[in-house]
Amino acid sequence: MRGNWRDRHGRGIRAAVTGPHLPLLSSRNGNFEMTVASAAQFLKEMWPDELAEARFEIGLMPASSPEGSKVERWHVVPAEKRIILYRLPIERMARLHRDDELHKRMLIESCVFRAVAEYIGKDPWELAPDRFRHF
Helix, strand or coil: CCCCCECCCCCECCCCCCCCCCCCCCCHHHHHHHHHHHHHHHHHHHCCCCCCCCEEEEECCCCCCCCCCCCCCEEEEHHHCEEEEEHHHHHHCCCCCCCCHHHHHHHHHHHHHHHHHHHHCCCHHHCCHHHHCCC
């Protein structure tokens, strides 16, 4: 009789590809989605009535825009209760003073905050005022 630790082919549970001594592999797409989801969840908890029916979506690129105009980082459609964040413009068109994971995450979170602020008609700093008061 086999134990629960075997799969349907009789092999044991497989380990991570990177092995036990290296960190798990991560992708830009996965990190972006996780950051958007955590920021959206935080804002939904702060503004439950305003964001109860809002849907957060991730797109690669916005539809083509006229030449010379800015490329959208997000698009808000209040009538459809949608907030769409575009991964490629957010990640690739950023001018970070320090190109590390923390600053990339802060950039993505700031875009989520600004998109939500546009959606509910508030200033981004009004969304979580206590979060930024350290003094």
